[in-house]
Amino acid sequence: MLFLHWLLFFTSLCAPYFASKLLTHGCSITFTRRFMESVSLIGMGTCLFLVSLSSRFTISLALFTLAMALRGLHHAGVSVNPHDFAPDHTGSVFGIFNAFSAITGFIGVYMAGWILHSSDNQWAYVFIFTALQCIIGAFVYGLKGTGSRII
Template sequence: MCSWHFAGGWPLIFYSAAVFGFVWGIIWILFYTNSPRNHRFISTQEKEYILQNTQQQLSNSNQNDFHVPWRSILTSPACWALFIVHTCNNWGTYTFLTSIPKYMNEVLKFNIKSNGFLSALPYIVLCLNTNISGITADVIIRKNLLTTTNTRKLFNILGNLLPAISVIGLAFMTCQLKYVAVVLLTIGVAFHGCCFGGGFLLVANDIAPAYTGIVFGISNALSSIPGIISPYIVGALTEKDPSNWRIVFFICAAIYIIGMIVFTLFGSGELQSWARTSVVARVSFENSLSKENDQSVKINNGP
């Protein structure tokens, strides 16, 4: 887009992002509701399924009665395992997003403009792998091949170990091996999809379904820190000496491994004792077949 003459070239990138934001906002306004009960486009069966399989407080009770176990969340090994692996994995994610284009240009002498497809390939494969990983993880759990915890650990190992190996390989690439570098980049980016589809990205809902938003919100906030630190470190290391890209990649690989080890040792995919709640959800069916029915569904994740 920067090379296009339309709309001044580089400003078109920001105009495009703004347009997508407006479109998404309109879609959100049209389809979002506070609860499944109020949604206009889902069936009665789907409403009932959602209510019976989530920990949302959907009754008309006082919302102030909802208690968040902050102490338990902030002292939970399972939560901290999630926070750490999320932060470590995001270090790699932000390194790929913000610094790899610079590496490809300065070290590999890679003309990104004339090889647009190769530049986009890692993210195309990432999208595919995320969906494949999600489906595969669900099948593994549903068929009781592995526990939820071991499934999450397996996909986190794949989503951290393989990117770590790929960035170590990138440390030894030269401009004569630019297409090998593309393969390594594709592996490194694409296997993040294992974490997204079957790994840590789902753990907050596994361990604390009643507090998923809170647990994941903390995790997401902490995992944003690498987005601030990583580009600065890359710039400081490589500004005067391009050979220091090796140090960048070794740091990245080490952080991947740290996150993987921590979650493998302390991570969990099982409901935590402090997250066991009993919620009464009042379900009002609104279609013509059950319009007059008023059904209470007892949801109890306790023993």
């Protein structure tokens, strides 16, 4: 199991290659971004939900590792999206994205603490809550995400 952490590294490097292949085969930028992000988020959500059902350490570790590997596909999804819709202002838009990410990180830690306090330290509920966020995020981005220039 010592090699599993390299999966995130591998998928992070391969995701742009897969996205480029989709683009060269005629898929639109919007479809490519939505597809890569959806696979990432739905895959992570599924893994986190399965972790909440697991009682074995090795299975949980493998599922967490797979979730993080799928996270690497994010690098061909919303992570590069500011360049698509604001090519002249990519840095500023990416900075705004990161600011909102920091806010959600703060809220997520608070919510995890509240869930743990309210549920007698049941981590399964935290994983389910996070899995739901992933699935909802995939749904919203799948409907509203774009690769078209806006600014």
